[in-house]
Amino acid sequence: MTIDNLLRRANVRGYELRRGIETFTQQLTSALGIKPVTVEWSRAVTTAGINQWGMMYLSDVADDLIVNRATVARYAGFVFHELLHRKWTDFAARDWTPYLDQMHNAVEDAWIENRAVDTALIPNAGPLLSDLLRVMVGEAEGVDWSDPRQYPFVFAVHLRDHAPVKMPLALGLEPIVQEARIRLNDCGSSHDTLALARWIVDRLNALPPGQTTNQPGNQSGDQAGDQPGNRSETAQEARSGDGQGDTPSDQIDAPVARRPSPSDVTDAVSPEPTLEAQLCAGGSFCREASLGRPGLFDTGEVIINAPPFAAPAAMRREIRKMFEDTDTSGFDTNRRSGSLNIGRIARSATGSDRLFQRRVEHEGVDSAVLILLDLSSSMEGKRIESSIQACDALIDTLKSANTAVSVVGFSHATSVISDWNEPAARVKAKLRRLSVSGGTNDWYALRIAHDMLLTRRETRKVCFVLTDGDGDVRQVMAQCASGANLGITTIGIGIGSANSVDRVYAPNGIKVRDLSSLATVALSRLKLAA
Secondary structure, three states: OOHHHHHHOOEEEHHHHHHHHHHHHHHHHHHHOOOOOEEEEEOOOOEOEEOOOOEEEEEOEOOOOEEEHHHHHHHHHHHHHHHHHHHHOOOOOOOOOHHHHHHHHHHHHHHHHHHHHHOOOOOOHHHHHHHHHHHHHHHOOOOOOOOHHHHHHHHHHHOOOOOOOOOOOOEOOHHHHHHHHHHHOOOOOHHHHHHHHHHHHHHHHOOOOOOOOOOOOOOOOOOOOOOHHHHHHHHHHHHHOOOOOOOOHHHOOOOEOOOOOHHHHOOOOOOOOEOOOEOOOOOEEOHHHHEOOOOOOEOOOOOOOOOOOOOOHHHHHHHHHHHOOHHHOEEEEEEOOOEEOHHHHHHHHHOOOOOEEEEEOOOOOOEEEEEEEEOOHHHOOHHHHHHHHHHHHHHHHHHHOOOEEEEEEEOOOEEEEEOOOOOHHHHHHHHOOEOOOOOOOHHHHHHHHHHHHHOOOOOEEEEEEEEOOOOOHHHHHHHHHHHHHOOEEEEEEEEOOOOOHHHHOOOOEEEEOOHHHHHHHHHHHHHHHO
16 A cells, blocks of 8 residues: 555555555655655654665554554655665764764754755655644643753754744744754755764853753743743843843843753753554564564475374365355356356257356355464474474364465574465475574564455454463564454464463463364364454
8 A cells, every 4th residue: 555545545544554655765765765664663762763785774663553544644754755865874983972972963954855856856845844844843831941941853844944833932033043054055965064063062151151940941941940030030130241232122031042051951852753553462563574484494305204184174175164165166067057068059040948056155254364383492392293283183184175275484584485375285295394593582573464354355254372381471462353343354373382372362362282172273263252
């Protein structure tokens, strides 16, 4: 789904937002003539970011979260802003002094955005960035803008030519801002913006010390903790001592700018656009970084001794009936009644009356089933053999009912073992060539599995997880709930007794202890879930 399609809708789901933003990101990198980037969705991210290697960080969203149009536009603005850094920012131009580094970030942000708007880098660059600024300033209501901790944010906004709204300037800041705007127009690189940031900080350090306070005041000048006499004295200094000329009488009691102290970088409003995790499970999600290539676990030779294992015939018949795909229904021909079969009209010359046909449809709904197979090191031996035999039974039964089936393996990474339309014999051969090693990154694998199922057109979507252990329990439980809200049934089958699969995947979590019951129990659970 493209970003334009998302913006036309009043609401979209979280998984649709992620796909649309990832597609938009790659399209925009191409339009900007820069190298592609990798998008990582993380709950830990509170500001959009990108590094010199092209990893872009965005705040994650739960699959089933309802996202409005304004939020979609906001994410689009974040992406554009960060790609401008990718295009023009020299990440080596840094000064690690905290306050100066933050001021440089503010100046750099203004420089890249002004440049994008001035050069009409994309047709809607101005509106896209202006809307983002409006949100940034709106979220900072009630902040004491005379507090030096907020100056980087103040300069980040006031130096942008396209800023639709701006916060008021404390007395003493306006001449610095005006001169900085002139100097910013002459900047041609990140080293130039760093020099400008140093100049701004030097000018701020020349301001009167004033009185420090951690209590926010209002924007009309009532700064908590200041005594009237002290404020008047500082205002007088601002009027007569810094060469700025007379101050209008209605500004005498306005907040007065003061020099920053070494601790003023603490708790400052970030000059970067802000993001907030949207009820996601946790961790980070990046298909490009963690989804392994197809065949990641394929050793190329048979290493797992798992003789073929078939589900009981009665169970196979029940499952087949339940999962029969109506898309494969057709016509019963050569009948004496029904609708006329045009292809058999020639038979009328011979006196045959079997010229009709009747449409035949089977009970059930079209379905897609994904089998998520634990390949962590603890699965070695009998556990992986039993799991593969269970896969055999599932694959044979479901494919005989014309159900789309895919197998995905996971340990520390996740990899697609078989695509949806591969023949059963080929899939079963692959399963016996799999390597077993590493940890249990089950939450990430489950999210990949749900993401794959959400792309399917089928009405019923089911995910089997065959595992012997627990990984990120809280995240898995949250992902199961998110999937359920989107119509995905997740069934956990615990192999052995040393795990809490029955609790983690409740109400569709079960444990099995021996091979004789594994396939039967798995198919029974599938029947109940369906």
